[in-house]
Structure formats: structure tokens, C-alpha cells
Amino acid sequence: MWRGGPRGRVRAAIVAACLTLVGITPTLAGRADDTLVIAIEGEIPTLDHLYTTARDTIVVSELTDDGLFYVDPDTLAYVPLAAESYTQIDDTTIDVTIRPGVRFHDGSTLTADDVVYTFNWVIDPATNTNRGRLIANWLDRVERLGPMSVRFHLKHPYPLAIRDMAFSVQLRKAGAYQGTEGKPDPTAQALTLNGVGPYKVTNFQPGKSVTLTRFEDYYAASPKGRPAIKTIIFRTIPDLSTQQAELVSGKVDWMYNVPADVAANIGATGYAVHLTGPTLRINFIPLDAAGLTGADNPLTKRDVRRAMIHAINRPDIVKYLVQGDAEVINSACHPLQFGCEQDVHKYAYDPAEARRLLAKAGYPDGFEFEFWAYRERQVAEAIAADLAKVGIRARLRFVTLTTLNQARKKHRVPAFFASWESGSTADTATIAETHWSMKSDRNLAQDVFVAQRMEAAAKTIDRAERQRLYSEALRRIAEEAYWIPLYTYSQDYLVSKDLAYPVPKDGLPRLFRAHWRAAKAS
Structure with missing residues (x-):
């Protein structure tokens, strides 16, 4: 019915063009130096998820940030992350115990003071955080109960409170947005992020690339687990055919948002693996x-x-x-x-x-x-x-x-x-x-x-x-x-033949789950 036509010819041309650009045998550079290179279409202007909803920044934030809770990619259930546990006291009261041993990338330990600071910053209308209005619709205040425990007071019963804590509020160290001369600075985490996630930022060139290095002091009890890959680099490559050429030549290991027919055609060539998921x-x-x-x-x-x-x-x-x-x-x-x-x-x-x-x-x-x-x-x-x-x-x-x-x-x-x-x-x-x-x-x-x-x-x-x-x-x-x-x-991915990437059910990439496949014996 709609088979072929101009769209099919364009896709075929893209595939042909990227294969033409490949003049070398695909390399094993990614696994060899333990560096996973990601191709993204858009620019990343800020590292701070609290101030953007850009999809690529959220993908980076899954690596550099943790919230109190986490969405299990296999079950889509909400589970404690930086939180150790929580109790629903009544319809409008939630007590959260903070997991011990959670460290920021600067080495300091996460405490109740940091959690209270983060949520107060988010719901303060003067800070203009991206999700502040959403959170303030249901959250009245956060109370410190002890060094490692807090109480959330809700304005009304809200079944998605844990969801919002998982998706919308990444934890910040108390004082993280303190600027010069005692004035608050909403851009303080835009270029140099101090998160609690499994990777820390070691180089950021806005609009071009982000380099992340595995955080060796990441807490062992995290549901995210310990990442297998040491370094992850995000490269902004706006052109789809260029992304694919870089992938099949071994300079890129992972890309997403690939048109289904293009992904299938490239996968069929054997230069890369085509993965798809919901x-x-x-x-x-x-x-x-x-x-x-x-x-x-x-x-x-x-x-x-x-x-x-x-x-x-x-x-x-x-x-x-x-x-x-x-x-x-x-x-x-x-x-x-x-x-x-x-x-x-x-x-x-x-x-x-x-x-x-x-x-x-x-x-x-x-x-x-x-x-x-x-x-x-x-x-x-x-x-x-x-x-x-x-x-x-x-x-x-x-x-x-x-x-x-x-x-x-x-x-x-x-x-x-x-x-x-x-x-x-x-x-x-x-x-x-x-x-x-x-x-x-x-x-x-x-x-x-x-x-x-x-x-x-x-x-x-x-x-x-x-x-x-x-x-x-x-x-x-x-x-x-x-x-x-x-x-x-569906979400279609092209990945290096050396890379194992578990496809999530919700389409949100969680690259800390990726690992290199075992090398074949020669």
C-alpha cells in the first residue's frame, strides 16, 4: 500500500551513502580502550536535568544523577535508589530514609540536609526549575527528621509522588546553586555537575561532546549496579548518515532514534547490530x-x-x-x-x-x-x-x-x-x-x-x-x-557488534547497563 516510494528511495540512499563512506574494516576501538562512544543528533547545552527536558540531556542525567527513587527498566516499577526505604504514613505524608554511603562526585556524603535543600530549591518559584511548578502542585514542604531521614508533606493525595521523585528531581548538594557574593545562581550546575550518579563529568564542550568517567565511589547497593564500562563519550552528530558512517567504521558504538527501515538495512549488512524495543x-x-x-x-x-x-x-x-x-x-x-x-x-x-x-x-x-x-x-x-x-x-x-x-x-x-x-x-x-x-x-x-x-x-x-x-x-x-x-x-538502535545493550521497556536509554561482549577466541 505504502511500500517503497520516495521515502524508501531516500532511506536506501542514506544506507548506500554511509556504506560508501566506510573505507576501512570496523575496528574494536571501543572495547580496546574501554570507551563507549554515543552519537546523538541534538546539542547538549546544559548538564543540569533540573533545568531541561531535552531527551539527550536526560539520557546523560541517567548516568550522572540519581534521585531518591528509580524506575526499574525491566518491570517499570518504582524502587528506592538514593533512598533506602520509604513509608506512606497517610494519604499526604511520606517518610523517606536515605541510603547510607551515597557520595557526591566531590566525595561528600549525601544527607537529609541535601535532600531538603534540593526539593526546596525545586519548588521555589524564584529558581524557575523546569519541573518546579509540577512538584509544587502537590508538595507543600519537606521536613528533616534526622541526619538520614526526611518527611514529605503533600498538599493532597497524589499517587505519582514517587514517580516525580524518580523522574523529575535529581539530588543536589546543599548550597549547590550558591553563586558569588551570596546570590543564588541557577546556572551553577550547568557546566560542572556534582551529582551522585554512577558516572561523573570529566569534560564538557557544550553543543559538541560530553565525556563521562565511571565514579569509583558509587554506592555498591545501588539498583543501577556498578557500570561495566569505564568511559562514555557523547558526540553531537546532527546528520543521520554521518552517524551511521561513524558507527560502521568503528568510531561510534551506539545510536538511537534510527528510522526502522534504515536500522534494519544497516543491521542486515553485518556492520552493526539492529536492536528494537518499545x-x-x-x-x-x-x-x-x-x-x-x-x-x-x-x-x-x-x-x-x-x-x-x-x-x-x-x-x-x-x-x-x-x-x-x-x-x-x-x-x-x-x-x-x-x-x-x-x-x-x-x-x-x-x-x-x-x-x-x-x-x-x-x-x-x-x-x-x-x-x-x-x-x-x-x-x-x-x-x-x-x-x-x-x-x-x-x-x-x-x-x-x-x-x-x-x-x-x-x-x-x-x-x-x-x-x-x-x-x-x-x-x-x-x-x-x-x-x-x-x-x-x-x-x-x-x-x-x-x-x-x-x-x-x-x-x-x-x-x-x-x-x-x-x-x-x-x-x-x-x-x-x-x-x-x-x-x-518502537525505538530502534544501531550498536557495535562488540556491545551488549539491554533494551528498556519504556524507551529511555540506560547506558550504565551496557557492557562489552566477550572477545571471541582467535
């Missing part, structure tokens, strides 16, 4: 069921919305365009997320049923509507083409994300091609709070039943009750066809 990103299309763009909008009719889902050949889009380990989804969340009910109304690809539903709704000849998109043009065009086959004429408006966001706030968008990554969080709450609040301009359904259940689930720590609430909401969303659920994404 991420928590999904794609979907919210539909203006509430009539925000006009009461006469055809999308306000359930049969029309259902017809649109039946009309789109989601299996073929996944097979030929998205590829990799991507899968069609039926619910308004990722199947790996807690609370993501799968027993919902499902819509098979059925153009005949789509036409029947359109006629029933009063549109036997179809209708025309604006379909907004800002990414993955080829997929958006394929969706529009499928809709056209049953008489639904989508006028594709391909714009920037900023333009789309502005238009949606003004209620000018009847349907849009959306994507959501959930911050690598395996919990439906990360979608619920953004897309189904009655206050959110992303919520084109404006269904009070759904909004109330999503909001209630976000304010109870009872897992069974949360699951029940999400189930009711997600079943309603599917029954009413408020979204066109599309597919999950």
Missing part, C-alpha cells in the same frame, strides 16, 4: 465531539466518529510506515501503562461499515473537514487518503506545533494528529491529566463523566480504585469514539 509514546487523533469549532460540525455525531476509525487502515500504516515493534492501539493510552483498560470497544478496518455509518448519520456522500498535523506528514497523508476512500475529505493543514497549539486554544481545530510520550511514565495519569481535564484545550470531547473519573483517579493512592476509575473513563472514550487511537512507537 517506548511509551502513542499517536492518536482527538475529534471535536463537543462542537467547539461549530455546533454543525459532523464530528459531533458518534456514528461519524466511529466511521472515521473504521475507515483508517491502521494495521497497514503500522506495517509499512511506522514499522519496527509499533502496534495498533484501541484504548486512549499505552498498553504498558497502569490503568490502561484494554477491554474497550474496538474498531476493525472496515470501509463498508464506515460508509454505512456515514449514511446513517446523514452523510451518504461524506463531508469535508480540516485535519491539522505538525509531524509525520506521510502518515497524516495516508490517513487522509483512507478517509477519502469513504467520502470524508480531509483538508490537511500541516503546520508547526506552535501554530497548532495556538489554533487549538482558539477552538479552530476540529481534529489533529497528536503524539504523547508520557515522560516515560507507565501510568495512565500522565495522559489523563493533560488530555481529559475540562480545562485543557486538548480535550475536544468535554465529557464531564470522563473528566471526573480521570481527576478522581489522580487524587487517590488506592490502586484498585484508580484502576476502576480509569477503566470507566477509557471505556466511555472508546464507546463514544472521542479519539481515533492509532499506534504505539
